[in-house]
Amino acid sequence: MRIDVLGAVRALRDDGTPVELGGPRHREVLARLVAAEGRLVTTDTLVDDLWPEPPARAVGALRTFVAALRRALEPGRPPRTPPRVIVTEGPGYALRLPRADVDVHWFEDALARTRRGSGNVTELSAALAAWRGPAYADVPDSPWARRERNRLEELRLAAVELRARTILDSGQGADLVAELGAHVAAHPWREPAWGLLARALHREGRQADALATLRRARTMLVDQLGLDPGAELQRLEADILTGAPAAWTGPAVRLGPRTTVDLARTLALAGGDALVHSRRDRLTAIQAAERTGDRHLTARIIGAYDVPAIWSRADDPEQSRAVVAAAERTLPGLGPADLRARLLATIAVESRTAHLSEAELERARQAAHQAEALARELADPALLAFALNGVFLQSFTRPGLAATRDAIGAELLDLATRHELPNFAVLGRLVRLQSASARGDLDTAAAHATAAEQLAATTEAPLVAVLTAWFRARATAARSTEPGGPAAATAAAQYRAAEDALRTAGMPGLHRGLFALALLGLRLLHDRAAPTDPHLDWGPYLPWARPHLLLAQDREAAARTALAAVPEPPHDHLQEAMWCLTARAAARLGDHGAAAQAAAALRDARTEDAGAASGLLTLGPVAPYLAEAEECAAADRTR
Structure with a gap:
């Protein structure tokens, strides 16, 4: 049988x-x-x-x-x-x-x-000759069959190249030219195959054709991917030119579009200028892959950039939109479940909530949960960690969800610890830090901060220390209101030092407006007027801060006009803070409608600290802001 x-x-x-x-x-x-x-x-x-x-x-x-x-x-x-x-x-x-x-x-x-x-x-x-077509060719295209077909096809391609390499290493292989030529034509992204074809041509005595093959490989890699050939192909070209075939044995190095993405992932974790370059290189690789028309390649390139993301505002919104658009173009009809899950997770992670319409937000949330479901079905820990990152970033649907995010962080941390995923372990710690900070549990948050710093020391992730410095300033600000606590000036100095470190971290989506908002929160904690320094950059938070800035200048009429123009806050880390600013301004100005709207939004967050879901700053407990807004709204109903 x-x-x-x-x-x-x-x-x-x-x-x-x-x-x-x-x-x-x-x-x-x-x-x-x-x-x-x-x-x-x-x-x-x-x-x-x-x-x-x-x-x-x-x-x-x-x-x-x-x-x-x-x-x-x-x-x-x-x-x-x-x-x-x-x-x-x-x-x-x-x-x-x-x-x-x-x-x-x-x-x-x-x-x-x-x-x-x-x-x-x-x-x-003989084993390769046993292939009569795609594996399980007449089996319906179900998830298990797709996984097996993709896995076995990768093994078949590896076997073709291993067989050719073994023959060439033995001093034979001139008869491999036609076979390897067809292999390269069908799979142009497999860089080792180009080297094997060049070696076979040289073995046949066709040195000029061998060099032409390597130059074709170079042109393809540079023009379509923006990559130079890897060290192995460069060495092979030099050896053919100098007639040094003795160096041609040993395994070849496989490089390709994914190499660019792997490099971008490494740069992203380094921060600073490297983070900026990583974003550029990533989009270049995606665009190059799309130009090939190979949907599976494009999906692999898009999904390979699984860099943990902690902040709900994109550093480069236009690029994020371009990545999401590429993922959405690639998804329809894409077979392999793991690739679909990675694209869906990418959509969820890149669809940072502060910049999206409600329709885009809903698509992103659906993508997050679909990616999570697929990752659980596939039982792939790394894929599930990436999917949970998307679920976390799409969990800011309304104020008061710190406990929900803490559960996501706890699962991320457990998953990453058990399966040795250190970058996602750092993410889990930071998510739990933010959640504990939102609940005002500073001791627990501090423990997560310390653990995140220890992990970062082993994973070379310097951005973690930037974030934890902000948390420690936030903790000092909160304790500056306690009897015998640190002075408010001490908290302000810590915020300023954290701001200096953040300025060069390459994260404008996080940096812009954060320092000004932190100082405003510190002043509100001590019942003082908003800072009016004209040099402060309020970034995206200016609409909510403006009524307070005008009140600090005794411009009440202008403050009323500014309050009337304040939009609903985006669904992000700082939405509770923006609602509290609206609540406080409405109470001060007697705007009953704005107060009622703010009170309705804040009720589920009454036990949390305003702004503290960021883990970076605080305006103090939500409860007093909510009470002011409810009192103002109630006053209108009793008239």
């Missing part, structure tokens, strides 16, 4: 005659058991994999398919004798055949042996 899935699913008897397996569902059940590599597949899993919306009698239908397959695969099995090929095991089924009798398992084992050096080219060549 032999089962083949590298092409259409089929079973063959010892004499090579085909086994009649039945209909498409029968072959799909057999294929799913092959993909499990001898492990148990539960009945529930089989039902979910066969039917997107299982019918009422799905389990009974599955049992019918299994029984029919058993009869086909073991036609001579006596009645009441336990089956030996498809066995019942616990709550499901497993396929029991030697790995050498299943083509995909034989192929994987041959590749593994060759990689270890215990196999040979003849065996690997």
Whole structure:
């Protein structure tokens, strides 16, 4: 008995005659058991994999398919004798055949042996020849089948290149030119393949063609991706020019568009000018990938930039919109669930809430939860961490959700710790710092700040210390109102030092207006008028601060006009602070309508601290602002 899935699913008897397996569902059940590599597949899993919306009698239908397959695969099995090929095991089924009798398992084992050096080219060549088409070619395009097809296709391409490299390293390979030429034409992004083709041409005595091949690779990489060839191709070109073939053995280095994104991810975590360059390089790589027309490549490039994001205002809103637009163009009809999840998570992370319409916000929230659901289904820890980042950034739908975000941070931290994802462990700590800060629990927030700093020391993430310095200034500001606490001037000095560090961090979405807002919060904590220094940059927070600035200048009429023009705050980290500014101004000016609107928005946040969800500053507890607004609104109702 032999089962083949590298092409259409089929079973063959010892004499090579085909086994009649039945209909498409029968072959799909057999294929799913092959993909499990001898492990148990539960009945529930089989039902979910066969039917997107299982019918009422799905389990009974599955049992019918299994029984029919058993009869086909073991036609001579006596009645009441336990089956030996498809066995019942616990709550499901497993396929029991030697790995050498299943083509995909034989192929994987041959590749593994060759990689270890215990196999040979003849065996690997035979395993590659067993491919009759795409793996599971006649199985419906369900999530499990897509995952397996993509995984096996990557292994097949790696096997083609490993076989060629092994032959060339042995001093042969002139006859590989046609095969490698077709391989490069079909997969132009696989940089090692260009090197292998050049080596095969040189082995055939075609030095000029070998050099021309390397120059074509250079042109393709530079023109379409903005990348120079990697060190391996550059060394190979020099060796061909100087006639130094002795240096051509050993593994090649695989580079491509993803290399640009990997570099951008590293730069993003470094902050400063590197962060600015990372944004530029990332968009360049995405645009280059889109120009190729290869949707899977584009999806991989977009989804590879899984840099943890903590702030709800984008540093470069236009670029964020461009990334989201590229992801939305790439998503329709995209097969692999992991790529779809990464694109959806990217949409959620890049759709920073402060810059979006309600329709865009709703699409981003849906994307966040779809990405989370897919990541959980795929059981991919790194993908789930990225998806949870999107869920966190889309969790600012209204004031008062600190507890919700703390639960997200706790799961992120646990997931990242268990699966050694240090950058997302830092994110989890910062999310929990923000949540504890919002609840006024400064001791817990300080513990998370310290833990985040310790993690950052090992992951080389200098931006963490910038954020925790702001938190410590926020804590000093809060304690400056306590008897025997630090002076307000001490808090102001800490805010100024934190501002100096943030100025060069490459995060304008965070930096603009933050220092001015922190000083306003400090003054409100001590019941003092707003700062009126004309040099202060209020950034995006000016509409909510302006009534207070005008009141500080005794310009009450202008303050009323400014209050009437104040919009609803965006759904971001500082929405409670903006609502509290509106509430305080409305109470001071007797604007009953604005007071009622602010009170309605703030009621669910009555136990939190205004602005403290940022982890960076505070205007003090929400409760007094809410009480003022409710009193003002009530006064209007009693007139």
